[in-house]
Amino acid sequence: MATRTRSRSSNSSSKSSSSRSRGNSSNRDNQSAFSWGETAGPLIGAAVAGAALGFAANFGRKFLTQAVSGVAGDWDEVLSTEHDMVEALFDKALATDSSQTWKRAMLLMQITHALDKHAHEEETIVYPALREANEAVTADELNSEHGYMKTHLYELGQMEANDPEWLETMRELRDLVVQHARMEENEVFPKFKQAMTEEQNEKITTLVNKDGFWMA
Secondary structure (H helix, E strand, O other): OHHHHHHHHHHHHHHHHHHHHHHHHHHHHHHHHHOOHHHHHHHHHHHHHHHHHHHHHHHHHHHHHHHHHHHHOOHHHHHHHHHHHHHHHHHHHHOOOOOOHHHHHHHHHHHHHHHHHHHHHHHHHHHHHHHHOOOHHHHHHHHHHHHHHHHHHHHHHHOOOOOOOHHHHHHHHHHHHHHHHHHHHHHHHHHHHHOOOHHHHHHHHHHHHHHHHHHO
8 A cells, every 4th residue: 555655656756847847848948939038138239239330330421421511611612512523423434444344333323322412402402492582494494404314324224334335325424414513603503692691591501411411
């Protein structure tokens, strides 16, 4: 009788031990499948640090790209400086040959970004201000010219960088941009600025700088 009691006790103890073992195994499985465990801190910290570095790099790029505004002065001088900068990129692109496909691709990307940023500043701030100053015809003409520039950018984007027509299309785009820029610098902007009050000039300058920063 005593033997059977010890046997049952032994079996019970064995079952209890097996149950605890399965429970521990289940806890480990649950931990690995559904919880961060002890690695949560380092992983989350790394993710936050990476996001912070990305934000800082982006902010720094914007600051450096738009730093020209602090040196250039008023809105018209900022836009004229941007004209000069994109013309310099055009000159570099036109000095390439068909073997320099990577360089052409990089320069096209830089030109596209520069023109997009510049056009946004003019189309959302300067041209609407021109329309308010009863210069709607001039504003619409300048805005239309932006459309032709974007068409050339689209065509260049569809070409292979070693396409025989690449240089000619880039040259046509440069001519459009330069002609457009000279009209603004020599005719439109001086007349428009002369009719402004100091307060209006400061407002346009602030808006152009702000837009340029976020588009950089």
